[in-house]
Amino acid sequence: MDTTVARERALDAAEQLFYGRGVQSVGMDDVRGASGVSLKRLYQLFPAKEQLVEAYLERRDERWRGRLARSVERHEDPRRRVLAVFDRLEEWFGEDGFRGCAWINAYGELGATSERVAHQVRAHKQAFRDYLAGLVADAGLPATLTGSLFLLAEGAMVTAGVTGSTEPAAEAREAARTLIG
Structure with missing residues (x-):
C-alpha cells in the first residue's frame, strides 16, 4: 500500500x-x-497519536470550511450569504452521526495538554471568524458584527452538540437576521 x-x-x-x-x-x-x-x-x-489527531483536525478543517463556502456561495445577495452560514450549520447539525464541533470536542479532551491540538483548534476558529469577517465586509455591514455572529455560530454548535437538535442553528439565524437588520 x-x-x-x-x-x-x-x-x-x-x-x-x-x-x-x-x-x-x-x-x-x-x-x-x-x-x-x-x-x-x-x-x-x-x-505519535497526537500527530494523527493534528492531521485529522487539519484535514477536517479543510473539508468543513469547503462545504461551508460552497453552501454560502449558492446565494448571490451578500446579506443572504451571512445568513446562509446558519443554514449550513442547520444542515450539518441534522446529519447522521453529528456529535458537535470536532474542534471544541478535541480541545475539551486535549487542549490543556497538547499544544499541537490547541494550535489546530485555534487556527480553525480563527479561519472561521476570518471567513465571517469577509462575509460581513462584502455585505457592507459594520465590522463589529463579526464577533457577535461568530459567537452566535459557536454557541449554536455547542448547544446542538449537547442537545442533538438542529434548532440552535435556526435560533442563531434569527438572532443574526436581527443583528444585520
Whole structure:
C-alpha cells in the first residue's frame, strides 16, 4: 500500500473513530483495525497519536470550511450569504452521526495538554471568524458584527452538540437576521 493510500485510510478511520467516540477513548490499535493499515506503517506515518489527531483536525478543517463556502456561495445577495452560514450549520447539525464541533470536542479532551491540538483548534476558529469577517465586509455591514455572529455560530454548535437538535442553528439565524437588520 503506497504512502498516500495508507495515510488517507488512516485519516478516514481516525476521523470516524475520534469524532464518533472521542480522541481519548481511541487507541492506535483501534485506528489500525478500522483502517487496515498495519501498526508499524501507522507509526511510520504518525509517530505519535497526537500527530494523527493534528492531521485529522487539519484535514477536517479543510473539508468543513469547503462545504461551508460552497453552501454560502449558492446565494448571490451578500446579506443572504451571512445568513446562509446558519443554514449550513442547520444542515450539518441534522446529519447522521453529528456529535458537535470536532474542534471544541478535541480541545475539551486535549487542549490543556497538547499544544499541537490547541494550535489546530485555534487556527480553525480563527479561519472561521476570518471567513465571517469577509462575509460581513462584502455585505457592507459594520465590522463589529463579526464577533457577535461568530459567537452566535459557536454557541449554536455547542448547544446542538449537547442537545442533538438542529434548532440552535435556526435560533442563531434569527438572532443574526436581527443583528444585520
